[in-house]
Amino acid sequence: MIYICVAFKEEAKPILQQWSFRRDKRAPCALYVNEHIYLCVTQMGQERALRALEALLQYRPPQQGDCFVNFGICAAPKSYAIGEVLRCNYLIYGEQSLHLDADTASIALQMHDTPCRSEHSHAVDMESFALFDKALPLFLRCYCIKIVSDHFEPESINKETIITLLHRGVATLKEIIDENCCCHRS
DSSP: OEEEEESSHHHHHHHHHHSOOEEOTTSSSEEEEOSSEEEEEOOSSHHHHHHHHHHHHHHSOOOTTOEEEEEEEEEOOTTSOTTOEEEEOEEEETTEEEEOOOSSOOOEEEEOSSOOOSOOSSEEESSHHHHHHHHTTTOSEEEEEEEEEESSOGGGOOHHHHHHHHHHHHHHHHHHHHHHHHTOOO
């Protein structure tokens, strides 16, 4: 299975539009399911995201060969274009860091507790580090896909813009899903 976590419903919409899902109303978190994917809407912030992921992992424990993906928006320096898709493989929170195995150039993503209104040298979000800190020991393959939504101007983001931007990231997500479904355990 492929476990995908997104922070909020707008981030899930392009995924729900791309593949057929059913809502699992028995799940202890907001969970959508299909043959190959568990899509969990965690809510914003590291504490909520971590609680939702922990609930999902207890409800549907990962097995050998499963992979984990965090998909969503991030703020980034102006060196990244709005709508640019980032495959982040170096995650930072305070003095801590995590490395994801990836065949791409190193892209750092720094987690903050609140939306950032001032320029940072890395892309930033509010959930990634907490999610991967939990997921890395449990999954053989982990991917962090972020789409640049703003240049540290959180007030400029709206639902319509988010959905449009995230459609750009769905192609990258589709590649990961296709790759991992082909290599999935039998």
